[in-house]
Amino acid sequence: MKWTRGSLWGVVLLFMLTLAGRAGGEPAQLSDESRMCLDCHAKPGIIKFFQNNESLIAYVDADKFQTSVHNALACSSCHPDFSSGKHPTREFKTKAHYRIRSSLVCRQCHTDEQIKKRAVHRGLLQEEKAGKPPVCTNCHGSHTVTRLSGESSFTNEEQYCSRCHSHSMTMHFKNSDTLSLKVDSLALKTSVHGKLSCSDCHFGFSSEEHPRRNFKTRRDFTLASSESCRRCHFDKYTKTLESIHYTVLSQGKLNAPVCTDCHGSHAIYRVGKERTASAKRCQRCHSKEYDTYALSVHGNALFNEHNQDVPVCVDCHTAHTIEDPLSINYRERIPEMCSNCHAKKEVVGKYGLSTDVQKTYLADFHGVSLGLYKMEKGKLDKPHKAIAVCTDCHGTHNIMNTRGTEASVVKSNLLKRCQKCHADANEHFPDAWLSHYEPSLKRAPLVFLAGLAYQIFIPIMLIGFVLQVLLHIWRYAVNR
Amino acid sequence: MKSTFRRFCTARIIEHWIQIVTFSALVITGLSQRFYSLEVSRWIILHAGGIDSVRLLHRYAGVFFSCAVLAHILTAVFGLVIKRWQPSMVITRNDFLNAVHNIRYYLGNERYPAPGSRYSYTQKFEYWGILTGGILMIITGAVLWKPLLITRFMTGEIIPAAKVLHSNEALVVFLIISVWHIYNAIFSPEVFPLNMSIFTGSLSRERMIHEHILELASIEGTTLEEIRAHENDDDAAGER
Numbered sequence: 001m002k003w004t005r006g007s008l009w010g011v012v013l014l015f016m017l018t019l020a021g022r023a024g025g026e027p028a029q030l031s032d033e034s035r036m037c038l039d040c041h042a043k044p045g046i047i048k049f050f051q052n053n054e055s056l057i058a059y060v061d062a063d064k065f066q067t068s069v070h071n072a073l074a075c076s077s078c079h080p081d082f083s084s085g086k087h088p089t090r091e092f093k094t095k096a097h098y099r100i101r102s103s104l105v106c107r108q109c110h111t112d113e114q115i116k117k118r119a120v121h122r123g124l125l126q127e128e129k130a131g132k133p134p135v136c137t138n139c140h141g142s143h144t145v146t147r148l149s150g151e152s153s154f155t156n157e158e159q160y161c162s163r164c165h166s167h168s169m170t171m172h173f174k175n176s177d178t179l180s181l182k183v184d185s186l187a188l189k190t191s192v193h194g195k196l197s198c199s200d201c202h203f204g205f206s207s208e209e210h211p212r213r214n215f216k217t218r219r220d221f222t223l224a225s226s227e228s229c230r231r232c233h234f235d236k237y238t239k240t241l242e243s244i245h246y247t248v249l250s251q252g253k254l255n256a257p258v259c260t261d262c263h264g265s266h267a268i269y270r271v272g273k274e275r276t277a278s279a280k281r282c283q284r285c286h287s288k289e290y291d292t293y294a295l296s297v298h299g300n301a302l303f304n305e306h307n308q309d310v311p312v313c314v315d316c317h318t319a320h321t322i323e324d325p326l327s328i329n330y331r332e333r334i335p336e337m338c339s340n341c342h343a344k345k346e347v348v349g350k351y352g353l354s355t356d357v358q359k360t361y362l363a364d365f366h367g368v369s370l371g372l373y374k375m376e377k378g379k380l381d382k383p384h385k386a387i388a389v390c391t392d393c394h395g396t397h398n399i400m401n402t403r404g405t406e407a408s409v410v411k412s413n414l415l416k417r418c419q420k421c422h423a424d425a426n427e428h429f430p431d432a433w434l435s436h437y438e439p440s441l442k443r444a445p446l447v448f449l450a451g452l453a454y455q456i457f458i459p460i461m462l463i464g465f466v467l468q469v470l471l472h473i474w475r476y477a478v479n480r
Numbered sequence: 481m482k483s484t485f486r487r488f489c490t491a492r493i494i495e496h497w498i499q500i501v502t503f504s505a506l507v508i509t510g511l512s513q514r515f516y517s518l519e520v521s522r523w524i525i526l527h528a529g530g531i532d533s534v535r536l537l538h539r540y541a542g543v544f545f546s547c548a549v550l551a552h553i554l555t556a557v558f559g560l561v562i563k564r565w566q567p568s569m570v571i572t573r574n575d576f577l578n579a580v581h582n583i584r585y586y587l588g589n590e591r592y593p594a595p596g597s598r599y600s601y602t603q604k605f606e607y608w609g610i611l612t613g614g615i616l617m618i619i620t621g622a623v624l625w626k627p628l629l630i631t632r633f634m635t636g637e638i639i640p641a642a643k644v645l646h647s648n649e650a651l652v653v654f655l656i657i658s659v660w661h662i663y664n665a666i667f668s669p670e671v672f673p674l675n676m677s678i679f680t681g682s683l684s685r686e687r688m689i690h691e692h693i694l695e696l697a698s699i700e701g702t703t704l705e706e707i708r709a710h711e712n713d714d715d716a717a718g719e720r
Contacts, residue, residue, distance in 0.1 A: 368516055372531040375522060380530050424628045431636025432627055439640070446641040454648035461652065465659045468602075471586035476669045478588070 030066065033074040033084050038062050054095040064144040078105050096135075103136040110136075120164065120210050127170075139164040157197040158185070160207045177218035187267035201228045219254050225265070226258035233259075239320035247324075257285060275302060279312040286313075292397040299397075309347055315340070325396075332374050334389040335361060360436045361390070393417050485688055485699065488681040495552065496678045502545040507654055509538035514647050539625055546618045549611070568598040571608060575601035595704055597694040606660055613653040620646035 046058040076083045092098040115121040124134040162185050169181040199206050215221040230237035240246050249256035262281045271278045283290035293299040301307035316337045323330045341347045343358040361367040366388045402410055414430040439447035512521035528534045559565040578594035578601040585593045623630050623642035665675045677683045688696040697704050
């Protein structure tokens with residue numbers, strides 16, 4: 001037989017078509033046996049019950065099966081007990097038990113040596129040794145088996161990853177910590193990162209690659225994972241480098257929080273105006289401060305009245321540049337922080353609070369000293385002294401309402417605070433501070449009257465001087 | 481006839497120098513605290529080594545000032561009681577009349593200014609203004625220095641009241657000196673560029689006639705009218 005050019009092309013074309021049909025999972029001719037089984041199983045309504053009353057729908061989607069990689073196989077290839085002539089009744093305790101048994105069939109063709117090549121399988125095989133048999137169909141499906149890699153059957157990466165990661169999977173660390181690798185895809189989809197691909201954060205992973213990584217502890221894994229965030233959120237990342245959390249972390253205290261500790265990983269939501277959620281993030285580590293705050297005038301308004309005007313943790317401590325609150329720098333900024341609300345009429349006015357509190361503090365001895373100490377900072381080579389700021393009298397997390405409290409209680413509390421710096425202070429001493437009130441006839445009449453007298457006297461005196469001087473010069477000029 | 485007259489002894493000249501120094505130190509360190517937000521105050525505070533140093537300097541200057549005031553009062557009491565000095569600084573009814581007289585003179589209703597004795601009414605008012613103001617400053621300054629001690633005996637409201645008095649009286653004293661005293665001693669056309677009598681201790685007869693004519697008359701044993709008549713003759717001779 002002599003090969004013609006036309007017949008050669010025909011063979012090549014046929015070969016390519018066959019390849020395309022295979023690789024793309026194109027519908028293939030089903031075996032007679034398969035067609036026979038599908039006569040019943042392609043119809044809904046066949047249900048298998050297990051001994052624990054769990055059930056499984058024994059329905060097979062004929063179309064999907066036809067496009068699966070196993071479409072050329074006869075049903076009995078995977079269900080060896082069944083054939084066109086045999087349909088035994090089998091009993092299984094539970095659905096899980098059934099699935100484990102079914103998965104053993106897969107391993108008859110897909111040998112351990114073969115599947116080990118993939119890192120994700122190696123982990124599963126190790127788990128099997130530890131007594132936790134893998135269920136192939138959890139990731140690969142059963143009658144709709146498709147290739148997990150190099151296939152176009154996944155429209156996006158997330159779909160690809162979630163084939164496995166929507167199931168319960170556990171990552172084991174060297175120190176026997178474990179971490180669930182199950183990702184709640186609904187939570188991920190509705191999170192702020194819903195439109196991102198998995199590999200945007202899990203770089204190095206893709207439909208092609210699934211490197212095996214070794215971490216000593218679960219914490220090591222978290223620390224390494226949180227590094228991904230800076231690829232997009234570099235501004236926030238650099239801010240955290242100045243924070244006390246980073247300082248503590250770099251000192252080797254690995255429990256210091258990183259991005260994912262506060263923001264979560266897959267279920268990241270915008271806190272927005274919901275301030276309770278923001279406060280709760282800090283609670284996980286700072287529960288004592290949180291509890292104290294919850295009882296304070298601010299916390300009480302937030303949690304009980306759902307008041308969104310009150311400050312939460314981040315309003316004073318900031319979210320990323322969190323500074324050591326015991327540092328002198330932080331202390332110096334406290335009056336500014338409080339003034340963010342207490343000097344704004346639109347914020348505190350509706351609660352009947354005076355906005356003079358900042359002004360009166362800054363005009364008094366402590367406020368003036370604070371302002372000048374701040375100015376001197378960096379310019380004079382001197383250690384900085386701490387001076388009383390808002391929190392020294394009002395407290396920090398435990399700030400209480402000063403109204404409605406008996407004046408004598410407020411005063412005795414104030415005295416105790418004065419005595420922290422002015423050890424010899426007696427009960428008269430706190431009265432030297434006018435408690436943010438502007439002097440008036442009712443409050444501090446002595447101060448008010450003294451001020452008023454000068455307000456009248458100084459202009460009169462000055463006008464008198466100037467008149468005298470002008471008249472004197474005028475007379476001198478006239479006389480000449 | 482003497483052409484210059486000795487008005488101040490060396491002790492008074494030294495006292496005035498001490499007052500210049502302590503008063504300047506107090507004004508610089510004090511007003512920079514009162515007007516702390518001004519750029520010039522901040523410059524002063526930084527160059528004095530910080531607000532703590534400024535406060536310390538102010539208190540030291542205050543102590544010197546207090547000593548000087550005390551010494552002045554003791555000297556005055558000693559002089560008046562033991563040495564029988566004339567109470568020439570005491571304000572009398574005449575001083576108020578002189579003030580009215582001078583205003584009339586300025587407005588052209590009097591031929592001569594009010595006749596000055598050893599101290600003119602402006603000098604007396606200024607003196608008492610500074611002295612009482614200074615004493616008030618010393619007392620309130622001490623209260624502000626030792627608030628813990630003061631509140632052992634008095635109500636706490638004394639402290640802010642003392643602060644109001646101290647800072648306002650400081651302004652009063654500063655204005656008396658910077659407007660009134662500096663005008664009279666430097667910028668007044670009669671003495672410009674500087675009235676040197678407190679530095680040299682002496683004053684010319686011409687200025688004595690103009691400013692302290694009654695004192696001159698008592699020194700020379702004549703009367704006001706004779707001096708004025710004589711002076712008018714001289715002027716007329718000069719014009720001829």
